[in-house]
Amino acid sequence: MKRSNGEGTIRQRKNGLWEGVYTAGKDEKGKLIRRSVYGKTQKEVSQKLTALTNDINTGLYIAPDRITTGEWFDLWLKEYNGSVKAATLAQYEYQIRKNIKPVLGNTLLQKLTAPMIQRLYNSLKETLSAKSIKNLHGVMHKGLNQAVLCQYLKSNPCLACQLPRVEKREMLTLTGDDLRRFLAEIKGKPFEWLYYVDVFTGMREGEIIGLSWDCVDFNKGIIEIKRQMKRERKLSGNNEYIFDTLKNGKSRIIAPAPNVFAALKKVKATQAADKLKHGENYNNEDNLVFTDELGRHLCAPTVWHTFKKRVAAIGLPDVRFHDLRHSFATISLENGDDAKTVSENLGHATVAFTLDVYGHVSDRMRKESAARMQGYIDALGG
DSSP: OOOOTTOEEEEEOTTSOEEEEEEEEEOTTSOEEEEEEEESSHHHHHHHHHHHHHHHHHTOOOOTTTOBHHHHHHHHHHHSOTTSOHHHHHHHHHHIIIIIHHHHTTSBGGGOOHHHHHHHHHHTTTTSOHHHHHHHHHHHHHHHHHHHHTTSOSSOGGGGOOOOOOOOOOOOOOOHHHHHHHHHHHTTSTTHHHHHHHHTTOOOHHHHHTOBGGGEETTTTEEEEOOEEEEEEOTTSOEEEEEEOOTTSOOEEEOOOHHHHHHHHHHHHHHHHHHHHHGGGOOOTTOBSSBOTTSOBOOHHHHHHHHHHHHHHTTOTTOOTTHHHHHHHHHHHHTTOOHHHHHHHHTOSOHHHHHHHHOOOOHHHHHHHHHHHHHHHHHHTO
């Protein structure tokens, strides 16, 4: 009986592997093209042949020696990322469209080499940071790994590439004088209380934007941080804000200073006034602590840009919003909080991580340490 396109035979090779031979159409001279797939078990090969047969019969099949790098990455993006979050998928799509396809898209996948990829990385050093090139490499590596698994490639050429070194950005913190000037600068201006609460709690940006009133207990003096609000990119190019789990997946309870709760009471009073003023147009359906005048959630870029204006106004243009979190950690350590307490307040997975990031010793801490040691020496009569 004549086999249809894609229908194959299975046999076990001498080395123990199973081989499935299938028909992938005809070449330019009308001769049948036979190709092979391999697997550790007969069942595995049978499943591969079934999938190939379906692709051939539906016109989705592209011969391994004919598919271009661009075609493969389009296929990989569509068919092999079903469990990936929409935001991550949008990042993959951006890297493929912006950086991979313009340079390597027309190259046959099986002709793709490590030097070609290396040249791409090197050419981007002028316009992209080392971290951005590393992110591109991550997409390239993952996509080509799948090509190896699908037997479009024998090995992943990314493995031989070298990446530029990612320099760790210097951590900036607000000194006591900086903080006094910052608090004076934000007084009475948009997001005043958000910035105030953030610098004295160390919450991440998504955590404070997504904080809801049911997590604030004025009587007990505690705040539960159990979720964050994230901006999720869509393949369409639009953005959507969603609630997501915390970075380490664990909720935490913090007990901020009384002045933080005094600030939150002012926020509550302002929201009550906004609700009275705008009536039916006011809608804080998520019961958020920090909103605009109509009760809507805040957009992260707006919070960032406004913050940058405030710190630039006091001569600190390089300070980022995330540096408020660094400042909180440093202030806590300088004022005698132990590393475990600081780690729990920040929501770090381990105390070791906290010590690694925030274990730097400030000038004040050095001087205090020296003074204590001098006191001990004096007591010894030395």
